[in-house]
Amino acid sequence: MELRHLRYFIAVAETGSLTVAAERRLHTSQPSLSRQIRDLEEQVGTDLLIRSARGITLTDAGKVFFDHARMVLSQVETAIEAARKAAQPNKQQFSIGFLTGQEMTWLPHAMHILRAELPNIDVTVSSDYSPDLAESLVRGKLDLAFLRAEPNYDLAYHVVTHEPLIVLIPSDHRLASLESIHPRDLVGEPFVGIGKKATVLQAVINDYLARSGVEVTPEQLVDNPAMVMSLVASTRGVTLIPAYVKNLMPWSVVSRPLAGKAPTIDLVVGYNKTNNSPMLKLFLSHLDDLIARVSRP
Secondary structure (H helix, E strand, O other), rough: OHHHHHHHHHHHHHHHHHHHHHHHHHOHHHHHHHHHHHHHHHHHOOOOEEEOOOOEEEHHHHHHHHHHHHHHHHHHHHHHHHHHHHOOOOOOOEEEEEEEHOOOOOOHHHHHHHHHOOOOOEEEEEEEEEEHHHHHOOOOOHHHHHHHOOOOOOOOEEEEEEEEEEEEEEEHHHHHHHHOHHHHOOOOOEEEOOOOOHHHHHHHHHHHHHHOOOOOOOEEEEEOOHHHHHHHHHHOOOEEEHHHHHHOOOEEEEEEEEOOOOOOOEEEEEEOOOOOHHHHHHHHHHHHHHHHHOOOO
């Protein structure tokens, strides 16, 4: 088993699609990716993926393997970074983290600012759940992160955008014919809820449904956006999720705006108040420019 097998498997699990993973994440052909996944399953000795017309979901074994595979790759990346730092002890380092999926929007513009101001800087990038990013900021593993304003951490936060929530449904769902969806339309539908790793988002959704007078009982709770989309497609379910996931959607799901005034959730830039890095100070001085660049059509 090679590291590329783990990277390929994680890409498929997170996108919920062999085609999307091959074309957008791995830049390889779909048949080649399918062969690599089959090789991996043969080495593991069990099926890791459930393949259907609506997309890819994980078997129980696949879910367990997914968590361990991410951990292995994280440890490898940490080892690589440690080796690079040891080889270039005097080179300036800056570590930036993203709530998974947000790097597609913010990373290119953030790198433009960093490279323009500090061409010789060594930038490391990672993506993770919001609470884990906050923990990394507290521990000094990250200099800055794009995340939610996690309430249980003593960090500084600057709001960079207010993201509206949207409805995510299977592409052939009866609600897909509507231009917008009222929260009462969700009643009686299998609802995919947001898990404990996304407590800020979970609170926004619960508050919105309560204010709308709508009661739904989640059939499953999921943290990873790709797994949310996979479950929506495979269980014929619906969910509420921030609009940025439209960048990640496979063909098997579609989004619709909420009718009326949709609730929003803040995306923030967070950092440790005790971090005196001049590179952090420089990046923050360009934050307004960054927001303007991303907001520009």
